[in-house]
Amino acid sequence: MRPLIERLARGRAWWGFLLLLGIALEAVALYYQYRLDYGPCVLCIHVRLWIAAWMLLAVLGLLLDDRPHVRRLLHGLNTLVMAILVERSWRLLGVERGFIEGSCEMDAGLPDWLALDRWWPQVFEPWEPCGYTPELAFGITMAEALLVMSLLLGLVSALLAWASLRARAG
Template identity: 60%
Template sequence: MGVAAQGKSTSFYWSLVLVLGIAMEAIALYFQYGLDYGPCVLCIHIRIYVLGFILLALLALTTQGSKPMRVLTGLTGVGLAAGMAERSWKTFGVERGFIEGACDMDSGLPDWFALDKWFPTVFEPWEPCGYTPELLFDITMAEGLLAVSAAAILGSLYVLATTLRR
C-alpha cells in the first residue's frame, strides 16, 4: 500500500471514529432521556472514553501532516481503546454477575476533571451498576460496548502500525 493510500485509510479511520463516537454519545443520551435508562458509573466512564475518542479524532484529522502527531494519536487511540475495553468488560461482568461490587454512585473523578459536576446532563451517574438495556437482536449495551471496544483496539493498532511503517 502506498503512502497516499495509507494516509487515506487513516483519515477514513479517524472520520469513522468521529462519526461513531458522536453516534454513540447520542444513543446513550437517547437511552437516558428518551427511554429513561439512567447511566451507572461504569457507563459514565465509557462515555468519557468515547468523548476522548471524539476529541482525538478531531486532533488526528487536523494534524495528518505531522508524523510525530500521527504516532501520538495512534498511541493515544490504543490507550483509549484499552481503557474502554476494560470498563466495558467490567460492565459486562457486573451485568452477568461474575464481577461484584464494581461501582457505586460516586464517579471517582478528581476535582480537576469533574465532568460529572461540570456537565451533569451527560456525565452524572443516575443508577447503580447491574444491568444494561437491550439494543437490537437481544444484544445488551454491555455486549455491544465489548464489540465496539474490540474493534477500536484493532483499528487503533492498525493505524499505529501503518504510521510506524511509513
C-alpha cells in the first residue's frame, strides 16, 4: 500500500478539496464584504486572486490528473501559488499588526490584460485601505487565519509536489 502522501499526489481528492475550500473561502469573503460591510483592501484582493488561481489549478487537476507530466506541473504551480499566498498573508498580518510598515493604495495593481478589478469589481475591487481584517471567531482575525491556513496548505502542496516528482510515471 502506498503512503498517503503518494496516493494524494496521484489522485483527484486533493484537487477536489482545494476547489471546495477555495469556493468556501471566496464565499466567506463575499459574505463579510456584502452582509457585514467589511470592504476588502488591496492585499485582501491579492489574496482573493491567489485563491482564484489555486481554484483554477484545482479544476485543471480534476480534469487532467491522469497525465503524469501535467500532474507534476500542476503540483509545482500549486506550490508556487501557495508560497505567494503565504507571502501575501504575512504582509496582510504585518500591516494589520504594525510589524510591516506600509499602506495600500486603492489600486489593485493589475495589468490591463488582467483587469479583474474593472471587469468584475463586485469581487476584485478594493474598498478600504489596508490596516485591519475582521475578527472571525475566538479573537482570531482573518489575516491570522489566512496565514495559518496558507502555511499548512503550502506545506502539503510542497509534499505533494515532491511525491509527484518521486513517483514513477503512470
